Amino acid sequence: MSMRMGIAMKRSIVRHWPLYVIISLPTAFLIAFSYWPMLGVQIAFREYSPVLGVWKSPWIGLHQFQSFISSPYFWPLVKNTLSLSVYYIAVSIPCAVILAIALNEVRSVRFKKVVQMFTYAPYFISTVILVGMIQIILSPTSGPLALVFHQFGISNPPNLLGSASGFSSIYVWSGIWQETGYGAVIYLAALAGVNPELYEAAKIDGASRLQKIRFVDLPGISPAIIILLILSVGGLLSVGFEKTFLLQNNLNLSKSEIISTYVYKTGLVNADFSFASAIGLFNSVVGLILISIVNYTARKVSDSSLF
Amino acid sequence: MQSTIRESGQDRIFLCCVYIFLSVILLLIFYPLLYIVSSSFSSAAAVQSGKVWLWPIDPTLDGYVGVFKYNAVWTGFLNAIIYTVCGTALSVSLTIMMAYPLSRKEMFGRGVWIWGILIAMLFNGGLIPFYLVVKDLGMVDTRWAIIVPTALNIFAVIIAKTFFQNSLPKELYEAAQLDGCGDFRFLTRMVLPLSKPILAVLVLWGAVGQWNSYFNALIFLNSPSLYPLQLVLRQILVENKIDYTSMSASMDTQKLVVMQNMETLLKYSLIIITTIPILLIYPFVQKYFVQGVFVGSIKE
Numbered sequence: 001m002s003m004r005m006g007i008a009m010k011r012s013i014v015r016h017w018p019l020y021v022i023i024s025l026p027t028a029f030l031i032a033f034s035y036w037p038m039l040g041v042q043i044a045f046r047e048y049s050p051v052l053g054v055w056k057s058p059w060i061g062l063h064q065f066q067s068f069i070s071s072p073y074f075w076p077l078v079k080n081t082l083s084l085s086v087y088y089i090a091v092s093i094p095c096a097v098i099l100a101i102a103l104n105e106v107r108s109v110r111f112k113k114v115v116q117m118f119t120y121a122p123y124f125i126s127t128v129i130l131v132g133m134i135q136i137i138l139s140p141t142s143g144p145l146a147l148v149f150h151q152f153g154i155s156n157p158p159n160l161l162g163s164a165s166g167f168s169s170i171y172v173w174s175g176i177w178q179e180t181g182y183g184a185v186i187y188l189a190a191l192a193g194v195n196p197e198l199y200e201a202a203k204i205d206g207a208s209r210l211q212k213i214r215f216v217d218l219p220g221i222s223p224a225i226i227i228l229l230i231l232s233v234g235g236l237l238s239v240g241f242e243k244t245f246l247l248q249n250n251l252n253l254s255k256s257e258i259i260s261t262y263v264y265k266t267g268l269v270n271a272d273f274s275f276a277s278a279i280g281l282f283n284s285v286v287g288l289i290l291i292s293i294v295n296y297t298a299r300k301v302s303d304s305s306l307f
Numbered sequence: 308m309q310s311t312i313r314e315s316g317q318d319r320i321f322l323c324c325v326y327i328f329l330s331v332i333l334l335l336i337f338y339p340l341l342y343i344v345s346s347s348f349s350s351a352a353a354v355q356s357g358k359v360w361l362w363p364i365d366p367t368l369d370g371y372v373g374v375f376k377y378n379a380v381w382t383g384f385l386n387a388i389i390y391t392v393c394g395t396a397l398s399v400s401l402t403i404m405m406a407y408p409l410s411r412k413e414m415f416g417r418g419v420w421i422w423g424i425l426i427a428m429l430f431n432g433g434l435i436p437f438y439l440v441v442k443d444l445g446m447v448d449t450r451w452a453i454i455v456p457t458a459l460n461i462f463a464v465i466i467a468k469t470f471f472q473n474s475l476p477k478e479l480y481e482a483a484q485l486d487g488c489g490d491f492r493f494l495t496r497m498v499l500p501l502s503k504p505i506l507a508v509l510v511l512w513g514a515v516g517q518w519n520s521y522f523n524a525l526i527f528l529n530s531p532s533l534y535p536l537q538l539v540l541r542q543i544l545v546e547n548k549i550d551y552t553s554m555s556a557s558m559d560t561q562k563l564v565v566m567q568n569m570e571t572l573l574k575y576s577l578i579i580i581t582t583i584p585i586l587l588i589y590p591f592v593q594k595y596f597v598q599g600v601f602v603g604s605i606k607e
Binding site for chain 2 (some may be wrong): 009012013015016018019020022023025026027029030032033034035036037038039040041043054099102103105106107111114115117118119120121122124125126127128129131132133135136137141142143144146147150177181208209210241242246260263264267268273276277280281283284288
C-alpha cells in the first residue's frame with residue numbers, strides 16, 4: 001500500500017511540477033519573514049549581544065521575564081492595555097450591531113446607500129491623518145470643540161489631548177467614528193443571511209418591528225457577534241500600536257503607555273532586544289491563553305465557536 | 308407583497324426614529340470631514356479666530372500653495388507612490404503564487420502548506436525578532452524594508468485560495484488539460500482572466516494598506532529622503548515639526564506671522580491632498596472591499 005502511495009505521490013509531483021515551482025517563491029517569503037522570526041524568539045531567553053547574534057548569545061533562562069513581571073511598569077502597562085481594549089470592544093461591537101440593524105430596517109435604498117457610503121469612508125483615512133484631525137478638532141484654542149465651549153461662555157476649554165484621563169475616551173471614540181461603518185458590514189451580511197421565512201412567520205404572528213429585531217435579527221446575528229468577540233479577546237493585549245503611539249505625549253503617558261508601545265521603546269529605541277522580545281512573547285502567550293478560554297466558554301454556552 | 312399587512316402606528320414611529328438616528332450618525336461622521344475641507348480653503352485668520360464652522364470664510368488657496376512649496380511633502384508623495392506600486396505588485400503576485408497551487412487538490416503535500424500558513428497566521432515572533440531578520444538581510448534604511456518583509460499577506464492568501472476553489476470548476480481544468488494545457492498556462496490563460504474580482508480586491512487592499520501605513524517606515528527607515536508620505540505627515544500634523552527651510556520659496560525672517568498662518572493652513576490642506584488618492588478610488592474600494600468581506604466569509 002505504501003509503495004502504491006509512494007508511486008502515486010511521485011507521479012503527482014512529477015506531473016504537477018509547475019505548481020511547486022510557483023509556490024517556492026512565496027514559501028521562501030513565509031520562511032524568511034514568519035518562521036525565521038519565530039526561531040528568533042529565543043533571544044527572549046538569551047542575553048542578546050549584537051556581536052554574537054541570535055544563535056550564539058549566552059542563555060539566561062527566564063531572567064528577562066522575571067525582571068519584566070517584577071518591574072514597577074508591569075501592572076500599569078497591563079492595566080492600561082487591558083482597560084483600553086476592553087473599553088473599545090465593549091463600545092465598538094454594540095455600535096456596529098446597532099448601525100447594522102438600523103440600516104437593515106431602512107426601506108429607502110438610496111438613503112441606505114448614502115448612509116453606508118459615509119459611515120464606511122473614515123475607515124480609509126490613515127491613522128496619521130486621523131490623529132491629525134483629532135488634534136485639530138479637540139484643540140483647546142481653535143477648532144470645533146473650543147467653538148462649542150465658547151458658545152457656552154467657557155473661555156478656556158480643557159485640553160483633552162494633554163490629560164491622562166481623557167486619553168482612553170479619545171482613543172475609543174475616534175475608533176468608533178472611524179470603524180463602525182466597516183464593522184457593520186459583517187453584521188449586515190449576517191442579517192442578509194437570516195431565513196426570510198422567519199420574518200414572514202413573525203409578521204403573521206403580528207410582531208412589531210422592535211419584536212422582529214429582538215426575536216429574529218439578534219438571534220440571527222449572534223453567531224457572528226460571538227466569533228468577532230472571540231477574535232477581539234485574542235487581541236486584548238495587542239491593541240493598536242499605531243494610533244496609541246501617535247496620541248501619546250508626556251502629559252497622558254501614565255494612561256497611554258501600553259505593552260506594544262513599551263516594547264517599541266525598550267526594544268528599538270533603547271536597543272534592549274532581549275528584554276523587549278520577552279515582553280512580546282509574554283504578550284502573545286497571554287493572548288493565546290485568553291482566546292482559548294473565551295473560545296471554550298463560548299462553545300459551552302452557545303454552540304458558536306471559532307475552532 | 309410588502310404591504311399585505313399594514314404597518315401599525317407604533318411601527319411607523321419606530322421607523323421614523325430609525326431614520327432620525329441614522330441622520331444624526333450621518334452628520335456626526337460627515338461634520339469633521341466638512342470642517343477640514345472648509346478650513347483648508349479659508350484664510351488662516353478666520354480659522355484661528357474660530358469663524359469657520361461650516362463653510363469656507365475668506366476663500367483662499369494659500370494652504371495648498373504652501374503644500375506645493377514644501378519639498379518634504381513632494382519627496383514623501385513620490386516615495387509613497389513607489390512603495391505603493393511596487394509593494395502592491397509584489398504582494399499580489401506572491402498571494403496568487405501561494406493561493407493558486409494551494410487551490411489545486413492534485414497538489415501533493417498541500418496540507419503541509421496549509422498548516423504552515425495557518426500557524427504563521429496564529430503565531431509570530433514579535434517585533435524584535437522580525438526587526439533582527441530584516442536587519443540581518445541588510446534591508447534596514449533601504450526601500451526594500453518597506454516593500455519586501457510584509458509582502459506576503461496570509462489573510463489575502465486564504466481569501467484568494469477560497470475564491471479559486473469556489474469559482475473555478477474542476478471541469479475547467481480537466482478540459483484544459485485534455486487540450487494539452489499545463490499548470491503554468493492554466494494559471495496565466497484561465498485562472499487570472501477569470502479572477503478579476505478577487506484581483507481587484509487584492510490590489511485595493513494592498514494599495515490602501517501600503518499608502519496608509521507608517522509603522523514599517525517608522526521602525527526601518529532613518530533617512531528622511533526615503534520617508535513615505537505618512538511619516539512626513541506625522542512630523543507635520545502630529546509632532547508639529549515644520550521645516551521652513553524645506554520650502555523652496557525664500558521667506559523673509561520678519562514674516563513670522565505668515566509662517567504661523569501657514570502652519571495652520573498647511574495641516575488642513577495636507578490632510579485633503581493626502582486623502583485625495585484614496586478618495587479617487589473610493590467608489591471601487593467600496594464596491595470591492597465589501598465583496599472581499601463576503602468572499603472571505605465563505606467557508607470551504
